Amino acid sequence: MKRNRGLDVASVADAIRLDAVSKVYGTGVGAVSALDDVSVTIPGGSFTAVMGPSGSGKSTFLHCAAGLDRPTTGSVHLGAAAPDLAALSETELTLVRRRHVGFVFQDFNLVPSLTVRQNVTLPLRLAHRRMRRADVTELLARVGLGGRADHLPSQLSGGQQQRAAIARSLITHPDVVFADEPTGALDTASAREILALLRAAVDDYRQTTVMVTHDPVAASWADRVVFLADGRIVDIVAAQPADRIADRMTRLGSWA
Structure with missing residues (x-):
């Protein structure tokens, strides 16, 4: 299957900034600070957890990075030359999400009345794009x-x-897939299979993936882990065993 070049973030150093x-x-x-002066880059073609x-700000981080929410201050960029997402209109943000971002949620968010094939191709229909049936069949076989x-x-x-x-x-x-607790509703065996799929997408297709x-x-x-506490990044480490x-x-943060 050919990659849509789009923003082509997999070929640049930073997929997200x-x-x-x-x-x-x-x-x-009554104001609550969910993120506090966060600066970070996500390398293209990498898997970041x-x-x-x-309450550390994980979901807010994902929502701001993916263009689902606007930061109060600061800027968010998909790709080195991409515009600041925070400066885009709602219509422009919707187009960016449809063309350049994929989402995986804890509760699946599938449409109950649609078949697997129809659910999978729904983003294409919403974006008024076509894909050959053979390509859809290939993707379903891959997963x-x-x-x-x-x-x-x-x-x-x-x-x-x-x-x-x-x-x-x-x-x-998409240029980036954002996964929000993708294994949270699964048993351990199913969770391992899902993580193996996400890992394979990175290794085999250079699919930039950010997983909360x-x-x-x-x-x-993951290739590296970003740790948040009290709305701030407190550490970034390379691949580590689960016990570490x-x-x-x-x-x-307050757990220290």
């Missing part, structure tokens, strides 16, 4: 759903539903 990003919800005495205790194309989500296991969600995230050949997770085992599949990641998690 956050510069001095802060996000504050509310105003006055984002970890931290509850292990070759014989399930005409099944409804209710006829699939949790692991199979997440495989369909991963296929849906890849169908547009609370699970040290899941994070151990778990140990680092016990020494973050």
Whole structure:
């Protein structure tokens, strides 16, 4: 399958860049700072895990990096030459997400009334794009759903539903896939299969992937781990075994 060149972030050093990003919800005495002056770059073609205790800002980080939410201050760029997402209109942001970003969620977010094939190709239809049926069939086979194309989500296991969600995230050949707790609703065997799929997408197709997770085992599949605490990045480490990641998690922010 040919990659859509799009922003072509897999061929540049930085797939994503956050510069001095802060996000504050509310105003006055009730204001809550979810991100506080966060600056980081995500290399193209890499697998990055984002970890931290509850309330550390993990989900806000993902939402701002993916253009789902606007930072209060700072800038977000997909690719070295891409415009600041925070400066785009809602219409422009929608187009960026459709063309350049894929999403995988904890609860799958499949449309119950659509078949696997229809769910997977939904982003193409929303973007008014076409893909050859053979390419869709190839993608479904790659994620292990070759014989399930005409099944409804209710006829699939949790692991199979997440495989369909991963296929849906890849169908547009996005520049970046954002995965929000993709194994959180799965048993350990299914979780391992999903992580192996995400890892293979990075290794075989240079698919830049950013995964928010609370699970040290899941994070151990990544090339590096970004640790957040109290809305700030407190550490970035290269690939680590799960036990070392778990140990680092016990020494973050107020847990330290």
